[in-house]
Amino acid sequence: MPQVRVPLRRRERIADQTMAFFFEKPKGWPFIPGQTIDVTLIDPPESDFEGDTRTFSIASAPHEPEIMVATRMRGSAFKRVLATMAIGSPVLMDEPIGSFVLNTDAGRPAVLLAGGIGVTPFRSIVLDAASRGGGPPIWLFYANHRVRDAAFLEEFGAAADGARGAFELVPTMTHLDADSSWRGETGRIDLGMIRRHVPRGASPIYYIAGPSPMVASLHDTLVAAGIPKPDVRVEEFAGYA
Ligand SMILES: Cc1cc2nc3c(=O)[nH]c(=O)nc-3n(C[C@H](O)[C@H](O)[C@H](O)COP(=O)(O)OP(=O)(O)OC[C@H]3O[C@@H](n4cnc5c(N)ncnc54)[C@H](O)[C@@H]3O)c2cc1C
Structure with missing residues (x-):
């Protein structure tokens, strides 16, 4: 699946200098717990040398209603924009990838x-x-x-x-x-x-x-x-x- 545009639904402070961002869950968008997504800002008001995309692990579980990522807020332009953009504004999300997932077949702890x-x-x-x-x-x-x-x-x-x-x-x-x-x-x-x-x-x-x-x-x-x-x-x- 290509990149999708998804609106930011809400954000919450969850620890010291740490925020959770909740996005609308794209339809037909399965993921395995442990996988990551790339989030890209669309026409952000500011940018820095790291660019407008960051990789995040998906912190929400598949049965939850939104896609949630959580991050330390340490002052990059990317995170300043994420923390202040209007609720309802879209970002681009790449499809979930990664193999850091539980090996459930083996039945091992x-x-x-x-x-x-x-x-x-x-x-x-x-x-x-x-x-x-x-x-x-x-x-x-x-x-x-x-x-x-x-x-x-x-x-x-x-x-x-x-x-x-x-x-x-x-x-x-x-x-x-x-x-x-x-x-x-x-x-x-x-x-x-x-x-x-x-x-x-x-x-x-x-x-x-x-x-x-x-x-x-x-x-x-x-x-x-x-x-x-x-x-x-x-x-x-x-x-x-
Ligand atoms: C596979 C993968 C999964 C990832 N999943 C997540 C995730 O779920 N959540 C997440 O937050 N990040 C995750 N990251 C890292 C994420 O992509 C960013 O690189 C990271 O959050 C830093 O973001 P930033 O560049 O916007 O800098 P900021 O976090 O805004 O930091 C600004 C500056 O502070 C510096 N800094 C770094 N560490 C510290 C420190 N300990 N104390 C003070 N300053 C410091 C940074 O170098 C940076 O220059 C993941 C990366 C990968 C590769």
């Missing part, structure tokens, strides 16, 4: 490892699995600096509460304020943290998404620990330092 806004494909994957039910167990390790940076945290918590063990959420904070009342995991996701939550012998497939340095370092850690390379899938959010 999934360990999802997210750095910050790298959690977007996992929202789609987790909500889709919850709506279908009966799939293999999923663990989501979700690292953020502080609680206020963690998009979708409550939604994931609710999914875990309703999943009766089929989905476990392990949020971790890496830069807590001194007066924080956080009682969960702290520090970066590492092997020790994964082993505290995922039973030995579970034989999961690992999926890592986030900024490139985080993805590369976790990938190398897992492979060095003896996880076969084909069992470690990655999605690098190129464009984030």
Whole structure:
């Protein structure tokens, strides 16, 4: 399917410097949770050297009524335009692509490892699995600096509460304020943290998404620990330092 024109329906602040954008869902436009789209601005009032197109993971699940993407707002012309354009204005969307999707055939558990806004494909994957039910167990390790940076945290918590063990959420904070009342995991996701939550012998497939340095370092850690390379899938959010 070629590019489609879709209007922006609404936008919402979902965490510190983080917004979700909801677009009309094109008709006959299937996607698999974990896939990405290119969004292109049409005649934007400003532009910068990165141009008018960005790649985003689809954060909404296929059963939801809109296409949602979520992003950190750090001041590029593209994002300024997205944050201020009139509701109802169209953007161009390329058809969903990508192979960063759950390997459901194997029936093996999934360990999802997210750095910050790298959690977007996992929202789609987790909500889709919850709506279908009966799939293999999923663990989501979700690292953020502080609680206020963690998009979708409550939604994931609710999914875990309703999943009766089929989905476990392990949020971790890496830069807590001194007066924080956080009682969960702290520090970066590492092997020790994964082993505290995922039973030995579970034989999961690992999926890592986030900024490139985080993805590369976790990938190398897992492979060095003896996880076969084909069992470690990655999605690098190129464009984030
Ligand atoms: C397969 C794929 C999937 C992607 N999915 C998503 C997604 O779902 N959501 C998403 O937000 N992005 C996603 N990205 C990245 C996205 O395409 C943009 O590159 C990214 O959001 C940066 O956007 P921007 O260039 O508009 O810069 P902005 O985010 O506006 O940043 C402005 C400037 O700040 C710099 N900057 C980068 N990191 C930091 C930092 N940690 N702190 C402060 N400043 C920083 C940037 O280099 C940039 O120059 C994906 C990329 C790929 C390849």
